[in-house]
Amino acid sequence: MATQAAIPTSTQSWVEHTADALRRAGYRSSGPRMAVVETLGRHDCVLTAGEIADRLRSEGRDVGVATVYRALELLEGLGLLHRLETGEGPTRYEPAHPTGEHHHHLLCERCGHVSAFEDQGVERSLGRLARRLDFRVEGHDLVLRGQCAVCAAESRSKAEGRA
């Protein structure tokens, strides 16, 4: 029920869907803008604005940071991206799938690693909750904080060593 495995992202289709959505909304599919979209589409994990700019630079496709930020802002406004803030470091972004299918995140507070999971039980609870609140719920963000398996094992063995 709760999957922690790689989430199938059918990258290509999100990039295509995004290009369509931009055109339909009257925006241009310029080179730099699509370079940002393609970079996001190639990674199922979250990326920061800086990381996107760096990756593009290392591919020889220099795109100014301002352009990256503007593209991210536009895409998020169109519901094509999800934003994730973990409290450490800059804001991260990842593709939002048109199916409404989405996942949430596990943040390891020791190593900073972010991974994804899905859980239908939680989604159902959130759906029921949304119907009860005097608030028009349009989306939700959920982050579980703690220690990933690797770090948990490390801190366990350290504790044993000390004992």
Added chain:
Amino acid sequence: MATQAAIPTSTQSWVEHTADALRRAGYRSSGPRMAVVETLGRHDCVLTAGEIADRLRSEGRDVGVATVYRALELLEGLGLLHRLETGEGPTRYEPAHPTGEHHHHLLCERCGHVSAFEDQGVERSLGRLARRLDFRVEGHDLVLRGQCAVCAAESRSKAEGRA
């Protein structure tokens, strides 16, 4: 089950509990530090570092921003504060109650207002989920995004006016 009413915060006791926890952890209960704690304790809603500094200044108790940030960092590290990032504006903080009792937030994306709610159904789902993951879950953050009742009413009446 889902409460959106004011959450009883028994302010005084959190401030006292925090002073104790600081002392027990070997930290000093200095004037500026406790001024930050008391400001947080007087508000059940979230506050930013800047807001805390401003409130203190307007009370005549000037505390440097650096001190506010250092106090917030310390308190969060001791589990005495929760941190909330909404993606708009600076990080917000609020008291974390020693009972483990906690709430989550509703963020209105139109007016930026943040309110709180509790829901046992969601908490139970999250508990079940945590047991299934290969991850040592120590806490969770949940933000529901959308429109508050006021903004939803406004956008509804605007739509009618246009029709």
Added chain:
DNA sequence: GTTCCTGCAAAATTTTTGCATCAGT
């Protein structure tokens, strides 16, 4: 040919840090 988009660089915002001085225990 328009109009939107980009890149650069400067500015704004938020948070962190170094260091001399001060206060809590």
Added chain:
DNA sequence: ACTGATGCAAAAATTTTGCAGGAAC
């Protein structure tokens, strides 16, 4: 007294903005 905490101011890190030139439609 000792040691940690503060305040200031400078720096770092992240994001936004103005504007002249360039690219998409």
